[in-house]
Amino acid sequence: MPGTNLTREEAQQRAKLLAVDSYEIDLDLSGAQEGGTYRSVTTVRFDVAEDGAESFIDLVAPAVHEVVLNGDALDPADVFKDSRIALPGLLRGRNVLRVVADCAYTNTGEGLHRFVDPVDDQAYLYTQFEVPDARRVFASFEQPDLKATFRFTVRAPEGWTVVSNSPTPEPRDCVWEFAPTPRMSTYVTALIVGPYHSVHSVYEKDGQSVPLGIYCRPSLAEHLDSDAIFEVTRQGFDWFQEKFDYAYPFEKYDQLFVPEFNAGAMENAGAVTIRDQYVFRSKVTDAAYETRAETILHELAHMWFGDLVTMEWWNDLWLNESFATYTSIACQAAAPGSRWPHSWTTFANSMKTWAYRQDQLPSTHPIMADIRDLDDVLVNFDGITYAKGASVLKQLVAYVGEDEFFRGVQAYFKRHAFGNTRLSDLLGALEETSGRDLRTWSEKWLETAGINVLRPRIETDGAGLITSFAVRQEAPALPAGAKGEPTLRPHRIAIGCYDLDAGGKLVRGERVELDVDGELTSVPQLVGKPRPAVVLLNDDDLSYAKVRLDEQSLAFVTEHLGDFTESLPRALCWASAWDMTRDAELATRDYLSLVLSGIGKESDIGVVQSLHRQVKLAIDLYADPAARETLLTRWTDATLAHLRTADAGSDQQLAWARAFAATARTPEQLDLLEALLDGSQTIEGLAVDTELRGAFVQRLAAVGRFDEAEIAAEYERDRTAAGERHAASARAARPTPEAKAEAWASVVESDKLPNAVQEAVIAGFVQTDQRELLAPYAERYFEVVKDIWDSRSYEMAQQIAVGLYPSIQVSEDTLDRTDAWLTSANPNAALRRLVSESRSGVERALHAQSADAGA
16 A cells, blocks of 8 residues: 555654654645646754754655755655655754655545536645645655644635635735644645535633534535534533543644545644535434534544644554544533433443444454554454444542542643653642552553443242342454454443333332342342342443343343333344344344334334344345345335325435335335435425435336436535435446446446445445356455555555445355465555455354354
């Protein structure tokens, strides 16, 4: 992949040698409307510890014209190799380097991304630098602990706007000269350039005044609900500043919704970039608004944890991401006026299931990962770094106390502002405020891999009184290939005892909170009391562990899961059932029955939508293939029934419409999709708007009802970037050899597709009811994936390596092909990890199918 792979040892050596003071970066983007390359001029001032030492600066560029070090011109041909400029003969003390280069716009979402909006034919630019991509725009010492100030000067086309980390100045002759930033890492610097639409406001409180801005393309302006975004932002400012006891550390706060963004958002200091799919063009459920709000709060939390105080090296990436995830959810749950006080339910239902899945892959790793180089960190933005880490922080808060936790965080920010830290710096501050020794806790929770299982052990007498109650903790063997040993951990958990009340609702009668440690922990508080209908371990979701219900509780929950009065215990039971299905302890048909019996009473729309996805996944991958069609028919009939009976215009109605469209299969069901599209039939309250039309069209294309003429006609209705992606997916979904060959060629045999369109083509290409049609592509995948990895940028290669892996070909043959490729191809560690993770999914599905068939 382009760019030399910086190692941890190289970064450590460079940090010992250099102290960077400032960058002055001059970019000529006046030709951005046409694309191609642009002139980049970097002047960097830095101090060196040893006279005559050698080092290097990072740059990815098609051409380097000048390299001037301390007034001496160096020949670019001699010193510029791959992505590094050698710096020989450095002087002890202050050094000055000037680099003049031609850098390239990208369409991959890395470096300086360039997008042309089909609505107005205008170009829109933004930078994305995490992990090592500032070097695509200017010469930089590309590692987080070499902080500096940055002064950007940008020439842009007339009428365009330029936004960066510093407040936006008035341009002179189309040149924007920004004031220097505070000290920050290269990867959180940013430029967003183009004829963007903007809305402005101010956060004001107790004499503090922070300018706020929201930006998007003009073609999305009519859909921009800026008032709602500002409201969430202000709630975050209030809550974080109180909890952190440290004022927002930058001069302004802009949030820029940008096109073709690879992630959810990026925490550039004072200039957060967010995927513009969060500007909703069509009706979405409240779960989408909740997710957007969590993203907004996550990035705002990063202004303190990540930007103000930054990890020294990427092995502490989890600290950045876990802390931002934990505090964003905590803010949603507790901030006055929040629309989502149930956010911990969402966390339990979505983020933690992601963590549990990741922790059972062969690539599982400690939360504090061993990051040897950039390749390691690029694949480490995973469910452990984000979700398991946040879960463990929630456990840590329960362990040390919330007040003590935030007092430690406050001391940490004050002590390390605008600096770099390690895990020990945070733990030391928490030990001071809590009085707890966190070394053992850290060793077991942060420095070991794998997951624990908690099971209740309950004995009763003839009168139904509990005579013995204990919690059994298990540490299952780590997946084959994973490093480390199974570990029993200390858990702070609550045990909830639930019974039906007079109204038929499951309510908690008693709650016991205790520390669970070792293999067996007795719970004497419950001995002698009547056995409740449901015993729920880890109630309130304080710890990170897979939880099993005892046989009596499981039988009761199967009939009454929808009767819990609170959403969190329901979510915990749903999660337990899903985990049992993935572990082949619960047959897919039984999981489907459980969902169908309880989903009608589920009020949390995020949980409902997760159940929709999980049922389809279970039927497609975990069910006995011989029973698959029967189960799909049963599920699709249920989705249509719920669609017809849902309240008109409700979130439930929209969610069921999408679930129905995902598996509609009979002629009558497909006729209904067509009729809803052309308006000859309607369902009261259901708005078949742009995004829902896209889902309907893709399904009709996938079953052969729609071909190029219908897809093209639909694109004419929506000639936007989103419409282009919908059309690309629909074309790739068509069930013909020609359509599959065309889609494959556009992704594999060419590198011209932009990142978002390539992603859409891959999503359409892989249809679970086209297994036979797609079977030949399994062998072709292994023939090309290594060459693609070696020749494409990381984001583009990852899309292909993961998205085109033959995951739906659940067979021993797929496992054998993968094993043979892993042995013969000798892929680097990052690609090996991605392919091994995909293989693990097939292995799990094969095990579940076998158990399902024998059940």
